[in-house]
Amino acid sequence: MSVTEPTVDRVAAAADGGNVLRYSAVPAGAVEDSILYLEGVSVSFDGFKALNSLNLIIDRGEMRSIIGPNGAGKTTMMDVVTGNTRPDEGRVLFGNNIDLTILDEAAIANLGIGRKFQKPTVFESLSVFENLDLALKADRGTFKTLFARLTGEQADRIDRVLETIRLAERRHDSAGALSHGQKQWLEIGMLLAQEPDLMLLDEPVAGMTDAETEQTVALLHEIARDHSLIVVEHDMEFVRNLDCQVSVLHEGRVIAEGAMDVIQSDPRVIEVYLGR
Ligand code: ADP
Ligand code: MG
DSSP states (O other): OOTTOOOHHHHHHHHTTTTSOOOSOOOTTTTTTEEEEEEEEEEEETTEEEEEEEEEEEETTOEEEEEOOTTSSHHHHHHHHHTSSOOSEEEEEETTTEEGGGSOHHHHHHHTEEEEOSSOOOOTTSBHHHHHHHHHHSOTTOOOOOSOOOOHHHHHHHHHHHHHTTOGGGTTSBGGGSOHHHHHHHHHHHHHHTOOSEEEEESTTTTOOHHHHHHHHHHHHHHHTSSEEEEEOSOHHHHHHHTSEEEEEETTEEEEEEOHHHHHTOHHHIIIIITO
16 A cells, blocks of 8 residues: 555545545534534633533524523633634534634634624614615625625615514614614624524623513524524523523533523522522
8 A cells, every 4th residue: 555545534634625624523413413513612711711621512493592600601602613712622513514613703704604792883873774785795704895786686685684673664774873772683684684504692682671672582583493593691581582492501511401491490500500
């Protein structure tokens, strides 16, 4: 056998530009239908483990809620998925086989992972419509192309997004004139305009009125029909109403997972989180 004969691994890596398929041995069955697969993910800040061998699997098409006390690592988990933070160890796979730990933020956004940060970051001086127009025409993750003409299909897409985020009537108003909750919806709309497969929302109802929070439940259920969603939230009533699987993070790892009823009666969850 000649020393230059390629191994199966090297063929797979070459076929993919040597870039994406870093792992040839994805555990059989475990990730077959997953949109996101985290295994043994650790992140340290000056020796403090913000994530500590975190395991988390999100199915394709699933809406998952993530709860946990302050400092549990929820935002850090999102940072790892979107390429803002590199894990010290562990596997982070998108769509079964794309290794996110070797891609930068722009490449990850381009794969179809959209993220809403805690504070809304809409363009206040532009109208609601212009914000969506900008988001739609930009490359996912960056806002480059301004004021190009919309195609009919793009205009339809903005109309659909406006309906979904309950802002059709406000399309010509400046974003700065919206309530805090409506700005959160607009930002969700800006993500939707880019047609992501997976959306990460960090505390989407923080600062919302009760009525806005209730409407957000309906809005997210609509979005969940054709997107995978991860929703980090503190508001337990809201999480209960989302009516999805819940993962409880504590000290950088998942300590419980299941329906809200199961979670709420879990002694460990009560001790570290709900009992306070
Ligand atoms: P959560 O979103 O669940 O409240 P975070 O992921 O924001 O928690 O933070 C987890 C822990 O990591 C916290 O103790 C926080 O102080 C720490 N941490 C997060 N980001 C950094 C950073 N960039 N540098 C140092 N420590 C950080
Ligand atoms: Mg956080």
